[in-house]
Amino acid sequence: MAAFGAGVEVDTVLSTPHVRPGGVLQGEVRFQGGSSDHKVDAITIDFNAVVEVEYGDNEHHATYTFLRSQVSGPFDLKAGEARALPFSIPVPWETPLSSIAGHPLRGMRLGVATELALAGALDKGDLDPLFVEPLPEQGHLLAALDRMGFHFSRADLESGTLRGSSMPFFQEIEYHAGPEWRRHFNQLELTLIAGPHAMDVILEADTRGGFLTSSHDVYNRFQVRYGDHPGAVEQSLRDGLAAMARHRGWF
8 A cells, every 4th residue: 555645655464364363463564665754653453353233123344453463663764665574463362263274254354454653644554354264172163063964154243242252242153953953943153252271162043933932042152171172072062052952051
């Protein structure tokens, strides 16, 4: 981008566009001075996410910034000078997933934007896509759902803060119920709240209505510790689904 018509060109290059929650995003900000000297006040990198916001019966999408990291303080940029500023930013544990096995997760829009403070004004660059891959235990859970016949539908971010979370939004990964569970659920929504040592798993499903009953949502919540055997992760998932099928899974 060319900031404010000042001729200062800025480009952010990610050396690790695919990251994991709790990992590190690395890259560098490259910039080229314009036709005159400039004083750069700061360079900041934002982690942004597109979130669905509901107001009554209406909804719209808004961009939330969930991390701001200043990668440079003030410095003088000479006319025509070329520089590259490396950065290394810890990725928050609760960063939502946006890619699985290198494939973008449908419905998710995450990115990083570089903000240049120049001459007392701010200029934000374009959004560079950020692909967040699952942690191993998150991968075990997703693979178990596949084996159990659940079919991925879509993913999105909803505004609001859940218990145990510090984010102003939460991710819902939606599935069509597998054959084994179709008589109990129409759809399943999965939310993961990751931390340094474990993650909370929240399941929400809409139960099928019967002849005398209407459909309603049931919930279950359990924890998976990092290092748990994949078989143990799948068993916890099955136990949670079974509890919801019995309509006793409220949390």
